[in-house]
Amino acid sequence: xxxxxxxxxxxxxxxxxxxxxxxHVWVKVLVLSALWWLLFRTDLGPLVDTWVNDxxxxxGFLIPLFSLYLLNQHKREILxxxxxxxxxxxxxxxxxxxxxxxxxxxxxxxAYFRWLSTVGAIGSMVLLLGGxxxxxxxxxxxxxxxxxxxxPQRYYFAMTSPMRQWAAFVAGHILNVIPGIETSxxxxxxxxxxxxxxxxxxxxxxxxxxxMRLLMAFVALGVAMAYLHYRPLWQRLxxxxxxxxxxxxxxxxxxxxxxxxxxFIHPKYTQGVYHDMLGIAMLPLAFAxxxxxxxxxxGLFVEDTEIVPDIIVRKRDV
Numbered sequence: 001x002x003x004x005x006x007x008x009x010x011x012x013x014x015x016x017x018x019x020x021x022x023x024h025v026w027v028k029v030l031v032l033s034a035l036w037w038l039l040f041r042t043d044l045g046p047l048v049d050t051w052v053n054d055x056x057x058x059x060g061f062l063i064p065l066f067s068l069y070l071l072n073q074h075k076r077e078i079l080x081x082x083x084x085x086x087x088x089x090x091x092x093x094x095x096x097x098x099x100x101x102x103x104x105x106x107x108x109x110x111a112y113f114r115w116l117s118t119v120g121a122i123g124s125m126v127l128l129l130g131g132x133x134x135x136x137x138x139x140x141x142x143x144x145x146x147x148x149x150x151x152p153q154r155y156y157f158a159m160t161s162p163m164r165q166w167a168a169f170v171a172g173h174i175l176n177v178i179p180g181i182e183t184s185x186x187x188x189x190x191x192x193x194x195x196x197x198x199x200x201x202x203x204x205x206x207x208x209x210x211x212m213r214l215l216m217a218f219v220a221l222g223v224a225m226a227y228l229h230y231r232p233l234w235q236r237l238x239x240x241x242x243x244x245x246x247x248x249x250x251x252x253x254x255x256x257x258x259x260x261x262x263x264f265i266h267p268k269y270t271q272g273v274y275h276d277m278l279g280i281a282m283l284p285l286a287f288a289x290x291x292x293x294x295x296x297x298x299g300l301f302v303e304d305t306e307i308v309p310d311i312i313v314r315k316r317d318v
Contacts, residue, residue, distance in 0.1 A: 016079040025129075032125050039097065040118045047115055050150050055276075059217040063148035066224055070141040073228065078137055081130070089128030096120040115149045140227055147220035163248060164188040168205045171255040181263060192263050203262055203270070205255055218250075218286050219243040225290070235297050239290070246289045250282040 037044075051060035071078075100117035103110055123142045127135050151159070165188055172183040172190050184191040190203040222243035226236045257278060262270045270278075 016076060018075065018079070020079060028129060032129070036118075036121055036125070040100070040114075040121070043111065043114045043118065046111065047149070051148070054150065056156075056216070057148075057150045059220065060148035060150075063145060063220060066220070067141040067144045070144060070224060070227065071138060074137045078134065081133055081137070083130035083134050085129060086127050086131040089124045089126070093121055093124035093128060096124055110152065112149065112152045116146075119143075119145045119149070140223075144220070144223065147216065147223075161188075163251065164205045166248075167252050167255040168203075170252045171205075171259050174256050175259045175263070183259075190259065192259065194263060199263060199267070201267060203255075203259060218247045218283070218290075221287075222290060225294075229294070231297075235294075238297065239294060242290065242293055246286050246293075249289070250286040253285065254278055254282050 047060070051057055096117045099120075100114050103113045103117070119142065122145070123135070123139070126138050126142060150156075168185060168188045168190055172185045175181050175183050175190075175192065180195050182193045182196075184193070188205040190205070192199045192203065223240060226239040231239075258270045258275070261274075261278075268274075
């Protein structure tokens with residue numbers, strides 16, 4: 001049972017605190033956490049190294065913190081919940097451990113499945129400790145951790161390649177509209193000509209410009225925002241689905257802006273730190289589009305409120 005001692009004052013107003021959990025619950029959580037770390041510690045180091053060395057996944061450091069924040073949003077419900085252990089969680093936990101071990105000892109094992117097993121094990125322990133009632137309140141903070149796991153390279157390339165080609169295609173055609181500017185498109189490479197003169201070097205829509213970096217970080221934050229703000233279910237689904245096209249639009253704007261800078265300012269400002277700064281500048285643009293969509297849907301339908309007329313009761317002496 002995870003029920004906190006609700007008779008203790010906790011926060012002002014009687015709200016419970018995490019420290020109000022019974023001691024035996026904390027012992028269970030700490031023991032299971034220690035076992036989880038001992039089992040998966042060899043793969044946690046490489047995962048953190050990926051966050052450090054691969055800019056496309058540097059947002060991985062923020063994901064666990066966001067998960068804790070999402071968990072804290074349901075603190076009152078979790079701490080006052082009367083739960084019972086569900087030993088189906090033990091079955092799922094053993095299955096996750098089996099998948100992990102198979103991918104460790106197998107020559108063809110994948111690090112991706114080992115990392116997935118770590119998140120699955122956390123969800124299984126939640127089910128084991130608190131049953132389905134606790135899972136209902138904590139499933140998103142646990143599932144949110146999946147955004148910190150890098151996609152395998154071959155799938156990453158398969159997803160980014162069409163985005164690179166599409167961004168190059170749109171950017172090239174937009175530049176062609178400008179008088180005196182002509183572009184030649186070859187796959188993801190754009191050659192820019194001004195008044196018939198080639199402007200070196202060619203623009204290569206590299207993997208860093210594919211939009212995946214923006215896409216993964218933005219989708220993760222979009223899910224959190226759709227979850228935190230109370231809205232009807234259909235609005236949350238629309239906001240969630242909008243994250244992908246908004247990220248793609250932001251990427252097209254980035255590639256097009258790079259083409260303008262390359263043509264009218266100087267090619268050196270499209271490389272290195274300038275290139276990275278332009279990518280960072282797309283995040284505010286993406287959130288502005290996301291916020292505009294959220295604002296539009298908020299004003300699209302106005303809920304009817306029932307007005308109860310004042311009733312005056314007069315007492316009559318008998």
